[in-house]
Amino acid sequence: MLNSELGVKDIVDNPKSIFYLLNQEEKDELQHHISLAHYKKNEFIFKEGDKPTGFLLLVDGKVKIFKEGVGGREQIVRMAKPLGVIGYRALFSDEIHNSSAVTLEESLVCTISPDFIFNRALKNSDFSFKIIRKLSKELGFSNSRTVTLTQKHIRGRLAESLLLLKDKYGFEHDGTTLRVYLSREDIANLSNMTTSNAIRTLSTFASEKVIAIDGRKIKILDANRLERVSKLG
Amino acid sequence: MLNSELGVKDIVDNPKSIFYLLNQEEKDELQHHISLAHYKKNEFIFKEGDKPTGFLLLVDGKVKIFKEGVGGREQIVRMAKPLGVIGYRALFSDEIHNSSAVTLEESLVCTISPDFIFNRALKNSDFSFKIIRKLSKELGFSNSRTVTLTQKHIRGRLAESLLLLKDKYGFEHDGTTLRVYLSREDIANLSNMTTSNAIRTLSTFASEKVIAIDGRKIKILDANRLERVSKLG
DNA sequence: TGCCTTGTATGTTTTAAAGCATCAAAGTTA
DNA sequence: TAACTTTGATGCTTTAAAACATACAAGGCA
Numbered sequence: 333m334l335n336s337e338l339g340v341k342d343i344v345d346n347p348k349s350i351f352y353l354l355n356q357e358e359k360d361e362l363q364h365h366i367s368l369a370h371y372k373k374n375e376f377i378f379k380e381g382d383k384p385t386g387f388l389l390l391v392d393g394k395v396k397i398f399k400e401g402v403g404g405r406e407q408i409v410r411m412a413k414p415l416g417v418i419g420y421r422a423l424f425s426d427e428i429h430n431s432s433a434v435t436l437e438e439s440l441v442c443t444i445s446p447d448f449i450f451n452r453a454l455k456n457s458d459f460s461f462k463i464i465r466k467l468s469k470e471l472g473f474s475n476s477r478t479v480t481l482t483q484k485h486i487r488g489r490l491a492e493s494l495l496l497l498k499d500k501y502g503f504e505h506d507g508t509t510l511r512v513y514l515s516r517e518d519i520a521n522l523s524n525m526t527t528s529n530a531i532r533t534l535s536t537f538a539s540e541k542v543i544a545i546d547g548r549k550i551k552i553l554d555a556n557r558l559e560r561v562s563k564l565g
Numbered sequence: 566m567l568n569s570e571l572g573v574k575d576i577v578d579n580p581k582s583i584f585y586l587l588n589q590e591e592k593d594e595l596q597h598h599i600s601l602a603h604y605k606k607n608e609f610i611f612k613e614g615d616k617p618t619g620f621l622l623l624v625d626g627k628v629k630i631f632k633e634g635v636g637g638r639e640q641i642v643r644m645a646k647p648l649g650v651i652g653y654r655a656l657f658s659d660e661i662h663n664s665s666a667v668t669l670e671e672s673l674v675c676t677i678s679p680d681f682i683f684n685r686a687l688k689n690s691d692f693s694f695k696i697i698r699k700l701s702k703e704l705g706f707s708n709s710r711t712v713t714l715t716q717k718h719i720r721g722r723l724a725e726s727l728l729l730l731k732d733k734y735g736f737e738h739d740g741t742t743l744r745v746y747l748s749r750e751d752i753a754n755l756s757n758m759t760t761s762n763a764i765r766t767l768s769t770f771a772s773e774k775v776i777a778i779d780g781r782k783i784k785i786l787d788a789n790r791l792e793r794v795s796k797l798g
Numbered sequence: 799t800g801c802c803t804t805g806t807a808t809g810t811t812t813t814a815a816a817g818c819a820t821c822a823a824a825g826t827t828a
Numbered sequence: 829t830a831a832c833t834t835t836g837a838t839g840c841t842t843t844a845a846a847a848c849a850t851a852c853a854a855g856g857c858a
Binding site (some may be wrong): 587748749750760761764765780 | 805806807808
Binding site for chain 3 (some may be wrong): 485488525526528529
């Protein structure tokens, strides 16, 4: 299923990778500070409270990043896709992880040693700046989500989450089916609602022909309408 | 009221300032890229949608950073105190401001030109790293707040906000009065609740002798109890 | 000084969403 | 293949918080 043949070369030579902008010398050195790990579906990559072991790059697969809240109720704060980096916030702030990462499907993750990141990569101001940009964007996203999740009503929150999944993972070849298959519970935890309400509201959207559901397959039939629901409830 | 005599020297020579770690040459150059502005109470420093004009440092005063949500309802995402930096997230991500900054009292703000920040400061890896750390911590804070504001009940949210104000601004000389004077509306907007509920819950806390209120003056009588309320509701 | 706006306080009603309960369907394991 | 577990679906009840309605106090300002 997974392309386990992916090597360091494929990562550093992909323009979408954060390591693409390193110079050749740095890329060569990176080889000695990187290791690859395989995860099955629904496995923890790290847990809230763990000490960061390095800078993690999701090579293949999909991952949810979530925090445990009141009574163990989880809130998904971010979704990661291939070539996305994870766990770096805690590494850079020298804190323990304040969120957990769990694979949504079989995944490949590579770990880059903190030593390389701090003593080599961050000395390259292009790399530092890219990290700064990434953190800045994510902070903007997080602040926006705070407002959405606290202020929008259920329909708006769910609509926004569906659009978020669309933007992050895109569609299957048919051009309408979301290329990510979440349980209703995960959809609920992404949208700050109970599983019952996620199920109920998805059904309503389906009956309104805004989406179509077939098991975990979600087709977005009317993205504009979804945008409107997201904005106006 | 304000110490308007504060000069660039006082900023760069204060260990709490982000510019403290620049080298002498950089500090000297900074002088030519910095300007100071004075704001009265309740004035906008920047508005959601504005293009960032530079890197802002709050020299004196207090500032709330907030986002407009559904129906104009505002959510305070951060509070700033002297020597704190503001508006840098949008500057670094090259976006328009996604939040507004308004003074809570008379304030002094200095603006550092984007040119200096991008072409000089960020070439200094110590400075870059400090920015990375700052963004990382703020992102952690933002994610935690998301969970708090969506999951905790009113009492827990308000208790957490009061503790947050305590940690940020500390106490007056009496050791119990919060050194920040917010309207009930601002307290509500910080805690994701209506003004009525902020007033009601503050009254309840006062009747429980957890705090004491005298107009906008809030005394924290039992911080431990407040911690417990914040955790358990 | 009194008027008027704004902020604070508190009681009442309404409502969105959580919490429960039940059942069906789909997966998983023995 | 049957027994069991998990996930999805839907109806009903409860509840936390918003919305609304006054009322009162304080601070500006004419």
